[in-house]
Amino acid sequence: MLRIEQLSLALPYYPRFWRRRYATHLNQLSLSVTAGSVHAIVGASGAGKSLLAHTIMGLLPEDARSGGRCFFKGAALDERRKRALRGRELALIPQSLSALDPLARSQRQVGWAARRAGLSPAGAHQAACQALAHYQLDERACQAYPHELSGGMARRVLTAMAQVTQASLVIADEPTVGLDPLQRDRVLDALAALARQGKAVMLITHDLRHALSIAEHVTVMHEGHCVETAAAHMFHGTGQALQSAYARALWQALPDNAFTLDSGYMKEPYLA
């Protein structure tokens, strides 16, 4: 469904206000997300996970410099096609809650997402009500403005917006942050259900445990590099099946893994 080849990205920064330099944030990254599966992207804060999502969606600043190639459903995914497919075939559950329109009630925003996906006004209203109910948002939350919602409620509204788009590729950027365990499981179940319906789901998360609970494949990122892509079943035992020391370290760092970390692991040349 989605194939990324040798993706690189550099963004400008200004060491002096008149001087522009570029910093590389994604480096020769390749991965594929197949229809009917969940592909997780894990890595530390600042690894470039959200930038990867924004690159796929075509949401980069105009002065960004990117390289490499992206294919969606077999055809090249250039900036023009990204714009045309965004909100229809490509959906993003953004990490930032500020993606919600501060002047629109929850139900209206989810309805807009459904309308953009091509539903009739009545169909969009029905789809919005169903999606919001699915995430246990009651009438008060449906009629609330973003500033009247808790962080977890706002995140569920964003998830409902992605759900009503009927997109073939859903990218969920930290969709479970700020959710209680029940709501978190509900969101993860909903993403797994989207995959069962044949959609390609990219789950971006800090939490390897959440990733492994629903993903078939996991890509581990570190400082803009793809360190390793492994099938979820490779994360077992001591992690001996994993190729990179960094992926092994993430696995071994899970609290209920009874491993003591080898203090030397971070010094290994895991990016080689």
Ligand SMILES: Nc1ncnc2c1ncn2[C@@H]1O[C@H](COP(=O)(O)OP(=O)(O)OP(=O)(O)O)[C@@H](O)[C@H]1O
């Ligand atoms: N618009 C931007 N302009 C310049 N640099 C940016 C921009 N957005 C992100 N960055 C930088 O790119 C790097 C990767 O950021 P990104 O948000 O993709 O990380 P992340 O892996 O998603 O982290 P987190 O898990 O904390 O969300 C960071 O160093 C960040 O400062």
